[in-house]
Amino acid sequence: MRLVYIIPLAVFATVAAAFGVGLTLKPNIVPSALIDKPVPEFTLAGLPGAEVELAEGFSSADLRGRVSIVNVFASWCFPCRIEHPLLMRLARNPKVRIFGLNYKDRPEDARAWLKELGNPYHRIGVDREGRIAIDWGVYGVPETFIIDAGGRIRYKHVGPITPSDLDEIIVPIIDRLSE
Amino acid sequence: MKASHRAVVLAAVLAVLALAPAPGGNRALAVKPDEMLADAAMEARAREISKGLRCLVCQNQSIDDSDAELARDLRILVRQRLKAGDSDEAVFRFVVDRYGDFVLLKPPMKPVTYILWFGPLLILLGAMAVLVFFFIRRRGTPITASPALSEDDLARLEALLDGDRDEREEP
Numbered sequence: 001m002r003l004v005y006i007i008p009l010a011v012f013a014t015v016a017a018a019f020g021v022g023l024t025l026k027p028n029i030v031p032s033a034l035i036d037k038p039v040p041e042f043t044l045a046g047l048p049g050a051e052v053e054l055a056e057g058f059s060s061a062d063l064r065g066r067v068s069i070v071n072v073f074a075s076w077c078f079p080c081r082i083e084h085p086l087l088m089r090l091a092r093n094p095k096v097r098i099f100g101l102n103y104k105d106r107p108e109d110a111r112a113w114l115k116e117l118g119n120p121y122h123r124i125g126v127d128r129e130g131r132i133a134i135d136w137g138v139y140g141v142p143e144t145f146i147i148d149a150g151g152r153i154r155y156k157h158v159g160p161i162t163p164s165d166l167d168e169i170i171v172p173i174i175d176r177l178s179e
Numbered sequence: 180m181k182a183s184h185r186a187v188v189l190a191a192v193l194a195v196l197a198l199a200p201a202p203g204g205n206r207a208l209a210v211k212p213d214e215m216l217a218d219a220a221m222e223a224r225a226r227e228i229s230k231g232l233r234c235l236v237c238q239n240q241s242i243d244d245s246d247a248e249l250a251r252d253l254r255i256l257v258r259q260r261l262k263a264g265d266s267d268e269a270v271f272r273f274v275v276d277r278y279g280d281f282v283l284l285k286p287p288m289k290p291v292t293y294i295l296w297f298g299p300l301l302i303l304l305g306a307m308a309v310l311v312f313f314f315i316r317r318r319g320t321p322i323t324a325s326p327a328l329s330e331d332d333l334a335r336l337e338a339l340l341d342g343d344r345d346e347r348e349e350p
Binding site for chain 2: 135136
């Protein structure tokens with residue numbers, strides 16, 4: 001058989017392979033524009049009426065000096081409930097501090113949420129208007145950022161964290177950044 | 180359902196349909212009056228910018244079209260930036276800095292997007308090259324490629340044609 005007759009088959013195989021790879025991609029996960037950039041400048045008020053530490057809030061300066069996690073959550077967000085036990089588990093990891101960005105939530109709902117499910121957060125910042133979240137490029141809840149000790153965003157996870165996300169992606173990144 | 184009930188339901192449906200705007204008429208806007216700027220020229224700029232920004236929640240709608248809450252927040256933000264004196268480019272840059280190039284409905288021309296912009300052209304050129312190659316090769320091939328008929332073949336052909344003719348002559 002002459003080689004020319006292979007060409008259509010080769011073209012088809014290439015296109016099919018490209019589409020096959022395309023099917024495995026998740027178009028709803030948009031890569032963050034902020035990877036390796038310093039965290040945006042902000043100051044967020046804490047959760048009024050909560051215990052002292054959570055009432056304090058946090059700012060960009062608090063995210064320097066140690067590896068941190070910023071987790072965008074809301075009490076109305078159902079997937080947040082799914083990932084919450086994993087955040088509780090991560091909170092026991094001494095290498096990292098978790099900051100909660102409470103997105104478009106009512107303080108009383110957020111307090112009730114923490115009371116019911118437990119508090120994994122070192123500090124909480126309340127973003128009622130969602131304005132600070134826009135500076136973080138947030139387009140859904142939950143989203144989770146890993147920030148290195150220099151205050152740079154190194155990783156962003158969109159959607160609820162699953163056990164394999166935690167063990168295979170997030171914890172290894174924290175370990176690497178802590179070295 | 181009784182006939183009288185059915186008539187009432189039908190009347191209600193017709194009344195609703197009569198009130199509904201005609202298709203293609205005054206379509207409901209995602210942009211609510213309270214978001215709009217008093218300055219008409221600036222509002223027009225805001226609308227144009229919003230049409231070029233993707234709503235990341237729904238992805239195939241612009242923030243100008245989308246009813247998503249984040250789209251509304253971004254529409255308001257675009258207007259705030261314009262009021263603060265930003266140029267159109269500065270507003271686009273502001274949003275791209277936070278959400279990346281994907282937020283632009285018209286992708287920018289840069290090395291990573293070259294394949295997107297020039298890929299179709301390359302495929303067209305490739306297909307044309309293949310066609311031209313085949314046509315040129317075919318022109319070089321002589322039309323009378325088969326060898327001339329031998330004496331025997333000619334005789335057989337003649338016999339066949341004769342037989343055919345005989346059949347036709349005597350039905």
